Amino acid sequence: MSDWQASVKISKVDDSQHLVFGWLSVSEDENGNTLVDSHGDIITPDDLEQAAYDFVLHSRQAGEMHDVIGVGQLVESMVFTAEKQQALGIPEGIVPVGWWVGFYIDDPDVWAKIRSGEYAAFSIGGEAVREEVT
Numbered sequence: 001m002s003d004w005q006a007s008v009k010i011s012k013v014d015d016s017q018h019l020v021f022g023w024l025s026v027s028e029d030e031n032g033n034t035l036v037d038s039h040g041d042i043i044t045p046d047d048l049e050q051a052a053y054d055f056v057l058h059s060r061q062a063g064e065m066h067d068v069i070g071v072g073q074l075v076e077s078m079v080f081t082a083e084k085q086q087a088l089g090i091p092e093g094i095v096p097v098g099w100w101v102g103f104y105i106d107d108p109d110v111w112a113k114i115r116s117g118e119y120a121a122f123s124i125g126g127e128a129v130r131e132e133v134t
Helices: 045-058 082-088 108-116
Strands: 002-014 019-028 061-064 068-080 097-105 121-128
Touching (some): 019 068
Antiparallel strands (some): 002 019
């Protein structure tokens, strides 16, 4: 088992409701190209979807810098797989294969860091078995 993490820029902030939205993780870009994170890791769409389901079922808590848990609550979650995009009528090449989320942030210090830009990205982390891909 290895620890891993990846970061993706925050897409939208709603000041009046303390909501923050964006891609938590992306497996493939809009053109279907597999993405490799800064640690050289790849997360498959199937693995990302399972991680999202596990998070929604068992946690739903926002964390701060992979340390403090409970600074906010999950309010929106969808993994946009190719199959789901097709079912929704989203044409190919528009949306990446990834996990879109929204969090309500109730911790005032964390919210201030989001607003100032100090926290400008979501960061997903976990444990995984690292497999060599050839």
